[in-house]
Structure formats: structure tokens, C-alpha cells
Amino acid sequence: MTAITSRPEYFERVARRQRRQARAAWALLAPSIGLIMLMTGYPGIMMVWQSFTDYQVRNKVQGTAPEFIGLQNYTDIITSSDFPVVVARTVGIMIVTTTLIMIGGVLIAILMTKLGRAMRLLVSVGLLLAWAIPPLTATVVWGFIFDTEYGLVNWALNALTGTQDFHNHSWLLNPWTFMLVLTIIVVWGAIPFVAFTAYAGLGQVPRETIEAAEIDGADGWRRFWSVVFPAVRPVLGGVLILQIIWNMKLFTQVYALQTRGGIAADTNVLPVYLFRQGIGEFGATSAIGMLIVVIMLAISWFNIRQLLKEEDS
Structure with missing residues (x-):
């Protein structure tokens, strides 16, 4: 009776x-939540509200309230002649750079698992140096490497071809070669993050599972696709989302290259x-x-x- 009443x-x-x-x-999280709301929530709400108004600097100087114009800003932007081209160019650069970064980072991570301790340390130091350089400095x-007059690339191409065809050749005036240089800069700076993250994920794959697949006769590609990739897919999925967002927000590299000779339009x-x-x-x-x-x-x-489905399962 006592046990029943005590339950x-x-x-x-x-x-x-x-x-x-x-x-x-909640008490411990409250300061962090408040700081996040102050730093991201308030600016986000203000951006949404301002996008439906004709808010300009004159309103701020004169202290007058902007007028609500509905979707007029969106209509003007979407129907402008250059906006669709800019969107297509941005998405195209994002797809190319993200693909190269993900493939290159995963391949380097796999290579690091095969290297000895000394070589792996050397590769890690090289990746860290590339990652530590700020985007503006790297650009x-x-x-300078692609400089028109003193660039190493032009000098090397002239030496290889035995001509002076690349003397004073500008890589930034042509939009396609501009994008080539931009892609090299972005991929070079972003691959270390993917390589380190993928390498950490590969380290969590049970060695026994890989050895069992090897005993069953699976070749290297089959072991990676059927055993290793499913284990690291959540990690790579998160990295892929980050790369998409980061490569859609490219500013420093593009603006710096434009100031060196690229045509902004x-x-x-x-x-x-x-x-x-x-x-x-x-x-x-x-x-x-x-x-x-x-x-x-x-x-x-x-x-x-896909990530949410994997977490729920």
C-alpha cells in the first residue's frame, strides 16, 4: 500500500x-538568445519592413517616415534588365565553385588518410596556411600572379610557348577569364575547410566495416560509395549547405578583382x-x-x- 501511494x-x-x-x-540560454535576437532578429525584421518602403537616406536626415509602396521595390528589381543576368551569374559561380570545393576537399581528405604521419602533417600545415589567409589578402x-605586366602566369605561358603572345595580356578584362581567376581564388581558399571536416568524418568510420567490405571483394570505389560515403554523408551535407551559402555571398574577392581591372557591369x-x-x-x-x-x-x-530526415531517422 505504501509503494502504491508513494508512486x-x-x-x-x-x-x-x-x-x-x-x-x-532557459535562464542560462536567455542571454545568448537575447544577443542573437538583437544582432540578427532586429536587423532582419527591419530589412523586411524597409523592403516594402521607399526608405532613403533623405528620410533619415530629415527625420521623415518612408512611404509604404508594397511590392514596388521587388517589381523594379526583378524587371530590371541586368538583375536576371546577375542572378544567373551568381548561381553559376556558386555551382562551379561549390562542386570543385566539395570534390577537391573530399579527395584531399581521402589522400590524408593514406599518407604517413610526416606527410599528413605537411599537408595539414599547407591547408591551414591557405585557410588562414584573409580573402582580401589572397585576392x-x-x-599579382595574374597581373597584366608582371604576372607569373603570363611569364610562364610566354616561356612555355616561346612567344610574347601573353605579354600585357589582361585576365580580368574578359568576363570569362575573370570568372576563371575568381574560381581559382575561391576554391583555393575554401578547400581546406572541406578537407579538414571530411577528414574528421572519415576518422569516425569503423575500420572493421571497411575491412569487412574489402574481404567481401569490394574495390576501392565500391567501399567508398557503399560504406564510407553513407557514414560521412550527414557531415558532407552540412558542409555543402554552408558552401552554397558562402559562395552565394561572395563579395570581397569579386569587388577586389573588379578594382584591379575587371568590368563591374x-x-x-x-x-x-x-x-x-x-x-x-x-x-x-x-x-x-x-x-x-x-x-x-x-x-x-x-x-x-535531407539532413532533417536523417536526423529524424
Whole structure:
């Protein structure tokens, strides 16, 4: 009888303890949540609101309220002649750079698992150096390598061909070669992150499973695709989403190359296009920012759904 009557009291004590733990957890998280809301939530809400107004710098200077114009900013941007081209160029660069970064990073990670301790340390140091260089510094260095007059690339091509065809050859005036240089810079700087992350994921694959597949007669490709890849797919999926977002937000490399000789009208991507819309056009630039967010979410949606399904399973 005593045991029966004590069970409700026991469950009540457990429930009270869980409530106390929940309150303590929320109390500890409250400062971080407040900081996140202050730094991201408020600017996000303001950007959404401003995208539906004609808010300009004159409103801020004069202290007047902007007028609500609905979807006018979005209509003007979408129907402008250069916006679809900029979107297509941005998505194209994102696809090319993300593909090369993911493939290159995974291949380097697999290579690191096959190297000895000394060589693996050397490769890791090289990757860290490439990763540690700021994007602007890397762009300046690569800009000198592809420099029109003193660039190493032009000198090497002249030496290989035995001609002077590449003397004073500009790689940045042509939009296609501009994108080639940009792709090299972006891939070179982003591969280390994917390589280190994939290498850490490969280290979590049970060696016994790989050996069992090898005993069953599976070759290297079959072992990777059937055993290793399913184990690291959640890691690679998260990295892929990050790369898509980062490569859709390219600004520093593009803007720096444009200042070295690239034609802005032919090489703009969405973040640079937003920057060049004009100082103080808060309504129009907010609408462009919202369109960038929508495009990135639409592109990443499939991968996000796959990750959520894997977590639920």
C-alpha cells in the first residue's frame, strides 16, 4: 500500500525536478538568445519592413517616415534588365565553385588518410596556411600572379610557348577569364575547410566495416560509395549547405578583382550588385537582400530536408 501511494509523489518530484532544470536551462540560454535576437532578429525584421518602403537616406536626415509602396521595390528589381543576368551569374559561380570545393576537399581528405604521419602533417600545415589567409589578402596575391605586366602566369605561358603572345595580356578584362581567376581564388581558399571536416568524418568510420567490405571483394570505389560515403554523408551535407551559402555571398574577392581591372557591369554578383545600387537606397537594397535570402533558401532547401530526415531517422 505504501509503494502504491508513494508512486504519485515520486512522479511529482521528478516533474518538479524537470521543471527546475528546464527553467535553469532557459535562464542560462536567455542571454545568448537575447544577443542573437538583437544582432540578427532586429536587423532582419527591419530589412523586411524597409523592403516594402521607399526608405532613403533623405528620410533619415530629415527625420521623415518612408512611404509604404508594397511590392514596388521587388517589381523594379526583378524587371530590371541586368538583375536576371546577375542572378544567373551568381548561381553559376556558386555551382562551379561549390562542386570543385566539395570534390577537391573530399579527395584531399581521402589522400590524408593514406599518407604517413610526416606527410599528413605537411599537408595539414599547407591547408591551414591557405585557410588562414584573409580573402582580401589572397585576392591581392592572386591578382599579382595574374597581373597584366608582371604576372607569373603570363611569364610562364610566354616561356612555355616561346612567344610574347601573353605579354600585357589582361585576365580580368574578359568576363570569362575573370570568372576563371575568381574560381581559382575561391576554391583555393575554401578547400581546406572541406578537407579538414571530411577528414574528421572519415576518422569516425569503423575500420572493421571497411575491412569487412574489402574481404567481401569490394574495390576501392565500391567501399567508398557503399560504406564510407553513407557514414560521412550527414557531415558532407552540412558542409555543402554552408558552401552554397558562402559562395552565394561572395563579395570581397569579386569587388577586389573588379578594382584591379575587371568590368563591374559584366562581372557583378548579387552581393556586389546590392552594394553598387547606390548609397542610401535602403528600400531597394533591402529588397535585393531579401531576394538573396530567398534564392539561397530555395537552393539549400533540398539539402536541408535531407539532413532533417536523417536526423529524424
